[in-house]
Amino acid sequence: MKFEQFELERNQSLFENEVDFNLSESGVHPLKLSEILTADEQKEILDTELFYGYTNGTPALRQRVADIYEKNISLENVLITSGSAEANFLSIMTQLEPGDEIIYMVPNYLQIFHLARSFGVNVKCLPLRQQLGWQWDLDELNKLVTQNTKMIAVCNPNNPTGALMSNEVMDKVIELASDVDCWLLSDEVYRGAELNGIECRSFAGATDKTIVNAGLSKAYSLPGLRMGWSVGSQSYIERAWSFHDFTVINVAYLSDWVASRILEEKRRKVILDRTKRHLNHNLDMLIEWGKDISSFTFTRPDAAAITFAKLNLPIGCEDFIFNLRDHYSVLLTAGKWHGLEGYIRFGYGTPTEYVMGGLERIAQYLKEFTD
Numbered sequence: 001m002k003f004e005q006f007e008l009e010r011n012q013s014l015f016e017n018e019v020d021f022n023l024s025e026s027g028v029h030p031l032k033l034s035e036i037l038t039a040d041e042q043k044e045i046l047d048t049e050l051f052y053g054y055t056n057g058t059p060a061l062r063q064r065v066a067d068i069y070e071k072n073i074s075l076e077n078v079l080i081t082s083g084s085a086e087a088n089f090l091s092i093m094t095q096l097e098p099g100d101e102i103i104y105m106v107p108n109y110l111q112i113f114h115l116a117r118s119f120g121v122n123v124k125c126l127p128l129r130q131q132l133g134w135q136w137d138l139d140e141l142n143k144l145v146t147q148n149t150k151m152i153a154v155c156n157p158n159n160p161t162g163a164l165m166s167n168e169v170m171d172k173v174i175e176l177a178s179d180v181d182c183w184l185l186s187d188e189v190y191r192g193a194e195l196n197g198i199e200c201r202s203f204a205g206a207t208d209k210t211i212v213n214a215g216l217s218k219a220y221s222l223p224g225l226r227m228g229w230s231v232g233s234q235s236y237i238e239r240a241w242s243f244h245d246f247t248v249i250n251v252a253y254l255s256d257w258v259a260s261r262i263l264e265e266k267r268r269k270v271i272l273d274r275t276k277r278h279l280n281h282n283l284d285m286l287i288e289w290g291k292d293i294s295s296f297t298f299t300r301p302d303a304a305a306i307t308f309a310k311l312n313l314p315i316g317c318e319d320f321i322f323n324l325r326d327h328y329s330v331l332l333t334a335g336k337w338h339g340l341e342g343y344i345r346f347g348y349g350t351p352t353e354y355v356m357g358g359l360e361r362i363a364q365y366l367k368e369f370t371d
Contacts, residue, residue, distance in 0.1 A: 323365070324362065
């Protein structure tokens with residue numbers, strides 16, 4: 001088996017810690033443990049023995065995750081993973097075989113796209129339509145889903161557009177998945193980062209063959225914990241857990257310990273309220289900056305610390321990114337790496353002064369480019 005290169009992650013891995021301004025980051029600036037743990041908890045964690053822990057996640061943490069969802073989800077429906085990336089990996093590895101067919105949303109975070117193709121799966125991409133508010137065209141979706149479809153994969157809230165799927169589209173996806181008895185895989189790692197502060201509807205529990213993957217790296221501002229989860233039927237969770245034995249075996253015990261505390265309802269709300277305030281403030285600043293920048297067309301996202309801007313210059317988005325990185329030490333991500341040429345993804349979840357510093361460098365580059 002030969003894995004395709006994951007261009008977005010490869011470029012971020014190589015350069016995100018080398019540039020002066022990393023605006024490729026799609027999450028919110030990380031919290032410190034001292035900001036989210038009480039003094040007693042901080043003392044307790046220093047005295048905690050570093051066990052392997054539960055390979056599927058402690059019962060306490062799995063129950064906290066189950067409590068996030070509205071439908072009848074129990075701790076038996078939850079598997080704790082090393083970030084949502086491992087959860088996505090397990091979903092593809094356990095449910096699809098070479099020659100199977102998956103319907104895939106683009107633009108997107110292309111991990112599932114590359115994984116599926118590397119496993120010999122036939123990936124049928126269905127574009128989101130900007131004129132529909134970055135939604136699927138339901139007629140196009142109807143035509144693409146057939147009895148050969150083994151999985152429909154979505155990302156909601158969407159990366160890179162920050163759009164939320166409408167109830168109409170969600171209902172249609174559930175209906176079609178049920179009609180052809182296929183898996184429905186929803187990457188919901190940005191849920192909780194809605195700009196209006198109202199958590200969007202989840203696909204969790206929509207069908208017996210629905211998998212929801214999420215984690216703490218984005219809306220919760222805790223990427224360093226490498227904490228994710230899968231929510232699905234008990235039979236799916238048991239199968240994914242058995243494959244988890246071949247990947248990381250279990251997440252770090254301290255990460256599990258911290259996550260089980262910060263997902264307590266009141267503390268979770270405090271963190272997500274902080275996320276909403278910070279993102280709205282920075283997005284207002286970005287949109288205001290963009291009013292005088294004709295080189296980009298910005299649209300206001302519904303969620304996440306990202307916006308997908310149309311590039312209005314006679315240059316490919318990848319070349320634009322490379323020139324900006326190499327000569328102005330600012331990192332963005334190219335629309336091509338999300339499956340759509342002609343766009344640039346801006347991350348605005350880092351501290352306000354940092355974001356503005358990066359935008360000022362971009363303005364310098366654009367001035368030289370257009371002069």
